[in-house]
Every structure is written in structure tokens, then in C-alpha cells.
Amino acid sequence: MEDRIRKREVKVCPVVLRKTGNNLELLLFEHPLADVQLVKGTLEQSDISIESAALRELEEESGLSSVARTHYLGCWESGFQNQLWHFVLCEIEQELSSKWRFFTQDDGGHEFNFFWYKIGSKPDFQCHKVFFDAIKQVEILCA
Template identity: 45%
Template sequence: MKKIVPVVLRHQQQGLEILAFRHPLAGTQLVKGTIEQDEKHEQVAVRELFEESGLVAEANPTFMGNLSLRFNQQNWYFYLCEITKVTSDSWLHYCHDDGGLEFEFFWYPLHQKPSEDWHETFQESLGFIKIYFDSKK
């Protein structure tokens, strides 16, 4: 199964921060979603980011690579998204997934070790993203 992960970053004095959220039933996560029929990966990244966070991304996000997760062998495809509007440090967004849930969004320091509140798949994903940006230095 393929999943698309839209990655949104911001630069702070202490380093890069990545968009993350607290799911009311499943801990701390990154935005991710499933490809719908006849949908391109880039379109999924933009759509999922909007549906789950309310953020509008510019078209044609940058492909960062894919990761086959050790936990469940799912293939996750990562796209760096540029958002069209600067956001606050945290916010709540009502998402219609699973009958409707409120997600608490915040910025997470990319180089900070994730706590146990992060599911193993997202811990692995953060490691993948960190390696990607370390290789760009």
C-alpha cells in the first residue's frame, strides 16, 4: 500500500521544524494520505495537506524520496510542500476523516528525538526526513 506524506518545514533560529499534529486517538503524527483513483502523487500531497491541516500548498511539491517502512512494509512517498501563507505556532483543525476529528497542529524540531507518543512509523519517517535534509547541507 502506498501513502503520500506532505512535508512542511519552517526555519527557526534553533533549526528546521516540521509540521506535526496530535491525533486524538493515535498519538503524534505527520500528515499522510492514500492515493485516490487516477490521482498523481503531487496532487495527493497538496490535497491531504489541505484536508488534514487546512493549509494550502503551492502546486508541484518537490519529491524527496520514498521509504519502505520496516513496521508494515508500506511504501511512503515524501513531498516537500511550500505553503502559501505563514502559520501560527499551533492551531486546531477539524478533519472529516473517520467521522470527524479535531487535530492539534504544531511545529516539531526536526533534529529532536521523538518521544514515545510518536508511533514507530512516524519515528522512522522523521529519521528519513532528517537524513534527506542532512544530505543537502
């Protein structure tokens, strides 16, 4: 018998913002095989909370570990592969560069190119629809 109830996949998305003048910017990265993305990953059984999972994902995918505070922003039904996303604001203690590269061990190892996106501007990059929608959700949660 076909299983019609698909198990929900829970994702965590650490949100890193910075203020430059009157602009609020969101940290994004370019994946070498999958266009522009937000840092995100799957909630694992070993994670003790949504916030700890967000911190783990942030360090694994960006190398950032100097998080001063976290703040749970909310969850979102993505409409993609039955994924429920949890957004966690991660306040970074250090000043971050405008762009940088990080080599991650995820998915067999990739170099991710990080950059800042001005919230509210028209995206000038390619990404999967779920990431465009997630960026819009972050804009709503951070308004």
C-alpha cells in the same frame, strides 16, 4: 489457497518545514486517538500524481491549501504493513502559527492539534514507531 503476496499500500506524506533562526522545524499533529503523526494518506486512483495526492492530503488533514511549490523528496519502505511512503516537500505561501487546531472530516471527524518539531531534537511526544521512523527519514531527506 492463501494469498502470500500482499498488495503494497502506497502512502503520500506532505512535508511542511519552516526555518526559525538556525532551526529547521517539521509540521506534526496530535491525533486525539492515535498520538503524534505526520500528515499522510493513501494514494487514490483519482490522484493524477504523487504531488497532487500530497496536496489533497495536506488540505484534508490540516486545512492548508496555499502551497507555492512542491518538490518530490523520495520514497521509503516503511516496514509497516507493506507501506511505501512518498515524501513531498510542500512550500507554504503564508506564515503559519506555532500551534493550531483543525477539524478534519477524515475517519468520521477529528480535531487535530498541529505543532512544530525541531528537526534533530529528541522527540518529547508519544507516537507509533512508524511515525518515529518517518520523522527520521524526513531528517535524512532534508539534511
